[in-house]
Amino acid sequence: MKIAILGMGSVGRGLLEMIDGKELGLTVTGIADSKSALLDPDGIHIEEVLIAKRERGYCGDKSLSAADVVEQGDYDVLVEVTPTDADSGEPATGFIKTAIGRGKHVVTSNKGPIALHFSTLQSLARKHGVVIRYEATVGGAIPVLHTLEHGLAGNRVLAVYGILNGTSNFILTRMAAEGLTYEQALLEAREMGYAEADPTYDVKGIDAAIKLVILSNTIWKRNVKLSDVTITGIDMLTNDALRLAEEQHCTIRLIAEAIPEKGILRVAPRILPRTHPLVVENTLNAITIDTDMAGEITLIGKGAGSRETASACIGDLLFIKDSHARGN
Numbered sequence: 001m002k003i004a005i006l007g008m009g010s011v012g013r014g015l016l017e018m019i020d021g022k023e024l025g026l027t028v029t030g031i032a033d034s035k036s037a038l039l040d041p042d043g044i045h046i047e048e049v050l051i052a053k054r055e056r057g058y059c060g061d062k063s064l065s066a067a068d069v070v071e072q073g074d075y076d077v078l079v080e081v082t083p084t085d086a087d088s089g090e091p092a093t094g095f096i097k098t099a100i101g102r103g104k105h106v107v108t109s110n111k112g113p114i115a116l117h118f119s120t121l122q123s124l125a126r127k128h129g130v131v132i133r134y135e136a137t138v139g140g141a142i143p144v145l146h147t148l149e150h151g152l153a154g155n156r157v158l159a160v161y162g163i164l165n166g167t168s169n170f171i172l173t174r175m176a177a178e179g180l181t182y183e184q185a186l187l188e189a190r191e192m193g194y195a196e197a198d199p200t201y202d203v204k205g206i207d208a209a210i211k212l213v214i215l216s217n218t219i220w221k222r223n224v225k226l227s228d229v230t231i232t233g234i235d236m237l238t239n240d241a242l243r244l245a246e247e248q249h250c251t252i253r254l255i256a257e258a259i260p261e262k263g264i265l266r267v268a269p270r271i272l273p274r275t276h277p278l279v280v281e282n283t284l285n286a287i288t289i290d291t292d293m294a295g296e297i298t299l300i301g302k303g304a305g306s307r308e309t310a311s312a313c314i315g316d317l318l319f320i321k322d323s324h325a326r327g328n
């Protein structure tokens, strides 16, 4: 299956490394970063592109752009992994619409287009007989959307809650365990490539709220918006507050929760006993799905990181490839 990739940040590079290192049956025919692009219908030499990006800071030909890849590329699936813009969702949304209009499937890790334009993109995809998959937008490596779509099919979901931001969880863990200040821990998270291009999204609870919107609209099709979520971040949290919680055998975690029957849609720091199942460490995310038949299911896994996000994108790509092979 031929794919074109937009974005060569932490996620795009991780994805290319995994595709290069594994026999997945995926041929990359287009790649774009913010400054340049490459097109080759026979398949791009991935290792050369990764080296070029590392050594000179851009991946390909500066006279080509992401728009050229989307509009002219020879691909079956557009993989859109550029940074999230939660205000407009652009330019990613425009690229996704163009690809769908050309009859191409879409896999994305970009939360902007899905949080802002979910129903429009879904209807457009249906109209053109293609699919848009977005597992990597929520919970990093955790296959939460696959679980909801397949494993929990037929269940009524009553509530969903948990830790949806790896960076803030990493910061809280490092502050509590090592006594780092908030600024030191954030710097570390940025250096490790966990944080968003704009890390205020992580620490102000916006990233977790965006993921809660995506989960809510996927589960309940209610068309909720970011402005419907009550949001408090961890940016005002002090080492003293954490120390006080720890003295009571508790800790603080940034919890996102959606309980439609109670009108709850919020992200806020919460004090939890250290033994609580949602108290996970570092970049782990933990998501509890409460259902009528299965009861509570809690999924735990790495919520941020290059390979981890690549894992979710590859899961989506291979799902599309297998469905193609079955003629669905």
Ligand code: HSE
Pocket (backbone or CB within 6 Å): 137, 139, 140, 164, 165, 166, 167, 168, 194, 195, 196, 202, 207, 303, 304, 305
């Ligand atoms: N910045 C995000 C996080 C990356 O820390 O969870 C994954 O969406």
